[in-house]
Amino acid sequence: MASKYMEIYKDLKSQIETGVLKPGEKIKSEVDLCKEYDCSRMTIRNALDILSEEGYVFRKKKVGTFVLNHVHSHNRTIISERELSGLTRSAKNVTSKVIKFEVNFVDQNVALHLNMKKSDPVLYIYRLRYVNGEPVILEHTYLNPRVIPGVTLDVAEHSVYRYIEETLGLRIASAKKVTTAQPSNEDDHKYLHLKDTEPVLMIEQVAYLDDGTPFEYSLARHHYDKFEMTMYSLRRKEMSHK
Amino acid sequence: MASKYMEIYKDLKSQIETGVLKPGEKIKSEVDLCKEYDCSRMTIRNALDILSEEGYVFRKKKVGTFVLNHVHSHNRTIISERELSGLTRSAKNVTSKVIKFEVNFVDQNVALHLNMKKSDPVLYIYRLRYVNGEPVILEHTYLNPRVIPGVTLDVAEHSVYRYIEETLGLRIASAKKVTTAQPSNEDDHKYLHLKDTEPVLMIEQVAYLDDGTPFEYSLARHHYDKFEMTMYSLRRKEMSHK
DNA sequence: TAGTGGTCTAGACCACAGA
DNA sequence: CTGTGGTCTAGACCACTAC
Secondary structure (H helix, E strand, O other): OOOHHHHHHHHHHHHHHOOOOOOOOEEOOHHHHHHHHOOOHHHHHHHHHHHHHOOOEEEEOOOEEEEOOOOOOOOOEEEEOOOOOOOOOOOOOEEEEEEEEEEEEOOHHHHHHHOOOOOOEEEEEEEEEEEOOEEEEEEEEEEOOOOOOOOOHHHHHOOHHHHHHHHOOOOEEEEEEEEEEEEOOHHHHHHHOOOOOOEEEEEEEEEEEOOOOEEEEEEEEEEOOOEEEEEEEEOOOHHHHO | OOOHHHHHHHHHHHHHHOOOOOOOOEOOOHHHHHHHHOOOHHHHHHHHHHHHHOOOEEEEOOOEEEEOOOOOOOOOEEEEOOOOOOOOOOOOOEEEEEEEEEEEEOOHHHHHHHOOOOOOEEEEEEEEEEEOOEEEEEEEEEEOOOOOOOOOHHHHHOOHHHHHHHHOOOOEEEEEEEEEEEEOOHHHHHHHOOOOOOEEEEEEEEEEEOOOOEEEEEEEEEEOOOEEEEEEEEOOOHHHHO
């Protein structure tokens, strides 16, 4: 079904996650893996490249490939660097209450991000989102209705992303995110039950379809104590010389 | 000097940044680029892979590769997903005031992250960092002195990262980061001049050397109004089927 | 010296978007 | 139908590490 390197990637990842391959351990060399999986070296490298980008393994030039230890965290919900959907894909029990649902003229900032003109209409959705029954995110969403038509109140109450992919058959491919800390405002106090000394973790996002069209601009204000953003950065080889 | 794909990557990137290749424009096909740069297709794909991961281009299967428009931001200092150094590499005028500089026994949490034993000594540095003369970060740094020896007060006042790479000749290769919003505490009020309703953007980081050794654990509390964390997420092809 | 990952070549076949 | 990126093969040489 999937490609060969994807199968190998999944296999190795699961071996790491289940502890068959232990942190610090050296895994087989690329040539040995070729034999084991009966494929060419490039296929193995494709798989190892993904594992390395995701922080599962670490490659030491001229020495070998090693399992990296995964330190994981606290009581917060983890928003991964690779997560594209607002929420519904990562967390389990997500429900939403729609606070506002209206069509406006697009403002300048949103128009810029969504590549729209000043006089274009935009769908604005303001939702309170619950995880396991607890109100934890206040989310402002701006959708381009020419790209994503037919979003109803019912869709907004559930998952817009699922509607886009499953009903419209479009593919969400990438997202740009900017994360900041913000003092809480009146709505945060009211809906997220925050004190005025307690902040939100704000994630501003522009999401793109698989043809490069930006379709959504959103501001998601997360309860500071319930979310964290994790990422793994890998420096490229020659980058330091520049 | 650098590898061929790196040269091609740099060349294409600069063409995008200088506007020779414009947002939305389709660039040459991979086979055409092979001829232009006189190399094999894999070398071209290596270059395009990086551009794609970094959000410069967007590949549409069976159609072509397109330049993506880069939206950039506000008045804040951008902490990029790919930035490894705390600061000194990205911003220009960074100075530091050392608040504490001492050797302690490592605590359990730090020991876990740095792969150390309970009775091991750890170097603890507490610094206030200024950008353009403004106090904007309070940073707690824990260093493993067995891995990074010879850090002096003088080093701490300047750049620990530069000392590691330039003086010790070690290579910083990767980092795991966890970003959260936190209410400001007394030190934040005192040193960063925050009000009690104003938060910090906290980045917790474990940094690794090029051989996979964790050498530093740090907590950096950033003035909420001066920093943002940006990232670009790209979904992998088959990921959706899982 | 032997083994490793990094780089590169020169091909190949596929499924499907777009004309 | 043609061109495209996605995947894959079966090699190759290199510089360096660890022994």
